[in-house]
Amino acid sequence: MSVSSGEALVVRGPNGAGKSTLLRLLAGIHRPTDGTVRFNGREVDERDRVFRREVASMIGLPPMAPDLTLRDHIELVASTWFVSLGECRALAESLLAEFGLTALSQRFPHELSSGQTQLFGLAMVLARPYSFALLDEPEQRLDGHHLQAVGAALRRRTDSGVGLVVATHSDELASTIGGTIHHLGGEA
Numbered sequence: 522m523s524v525s526s527g528e529a530l531v532v533r534g535p536n537g538a539g540k541s542t543l544l545r546l547l548a549g550i551h552r553p554t555d556g557t558v559r560f561n562g563r564e565v566d567e568r569d570r571v572f573r574r575e576v577a578s579m580i581g582l583p584p585m586a587p588d589l590t591l592r593d594h595i596e597l598v599a600s601t602w603f604v605s606l607g608e609c610r611a612l613a614e615s616l617l618a619e620f621g622l623t624a625l626s627q628r629f630p631h632e633l634s635s636g637q638t639q640l641f642g643l644a645m646v647l648a649r650p651y652s653f654a655l656l657d658e659p660e661q662r663l664d665g666h667h668l669q670a671v672g673a674a675l676r677r678r679t680d681s682g683v684g685l686v687v688a689t690h691s692d693e694l695a696s697t698i699g700g701t702i703h704h705l706g707g708e709a
Contacts, residue, residue, distance in 0.1 A: 522703060526652060529675070529685040529700025538706030540688035541580060544655050547686060548578040560653070574602070577651035579659060582642040585630040591617065591641055592626040598648040616644040619674055621667065635662040643671065653684040660691040672697030 524530045532540045545551045546558050549567030558565040560572055567573065585594060595613040604612065617623045620640040625633065633641060639662045647654070659675070660668050672694045679685050679700065689695055695702060 522701075524653070524684045524686055524701075526684050527679055527682045529679045529687065529698045531695045531698055531700055531702045532686065532688040532705060533690070533695065533702055534705035540705055541657050543705070544578065544580050544657050544686065544688055548576065548580060548655050550580070575651060576653045576655065577646050577649055578655040578657075579643060579646040580655065580657045582638065583645050585638075585641075585645075587629060587631055590627050590629060591622060591633075591644075594630070594641075594645055595648045598645050602649045604650075612648055616648055619670075620644050621670060636664060636667060639663055640667060640671070643674075647674075647678075651683070653686070654678065656685070656687045658689055659687065660689055660694045665693075668693055669697065 522530065532543060534540055542551065546553055547565065549558070549565040549572065560576065563569070563572070565572060589597065592613050595616055596609040599609040599612050600606070613626075614623075617626050620643065622637065622640060622644065625637060630638065630641065639659070643656070643659055646656075656675070659671055663671060668691065675685060675687065675698050679698070685698065685700070687694070687698060
């Protein structure tokens with residue numbers, strides 16, 4: 522299988538079918554026992570600076586510091602990728618608004634509900650430069666309204682040229698994202 526810029530690959534299948542394992546292989550966290558995984562013609566290597574700059578991934582929630590606010594986290598992530606302070610602030614505002622977290626921007630991660638934590642984790646992952654995103658079940662713990670918002674946000678990214686691989690159990694999210702659907706282990 523392959524995914525190009527501006528395309529989405531939605532990976533579906535029952536629990537234990539290998540969706541998360543596939544994403545870990547694509548992210549370079551695990552090495553394949555057979556075959557190869559390539560990004561832009563080069564073997565995937567999570568230690569490769571070029572690969573790390575191009576591929577953002579959310580396979581589980583990102584680490585969160587208990588003494589940083591949501592805004593602080595997003596600005597910190599953005600700043601580590603050489604974004605100017607003004608750009609960091611603007612990006613934080615934009616991501617917090619996009620995921621409905623603006624009113625919570627001065628809260629700490631432990632003050633969030635589980636759904637808000639999921640949205641915040643996704644915002645943190647998207648607060649850096651990338652041309653591809655790998656997302657493992659970004660719909661976890663989300664209500665219908667926020668599921669639609671996440672689907673629309675991901676669709677905007679593919680429309681702007683980002684390549685996307687998403688493992689999901691959600692028919693609604695898969696439909697909103699669009700793209701190719703690949704089923705692992707079990708009936709389609």
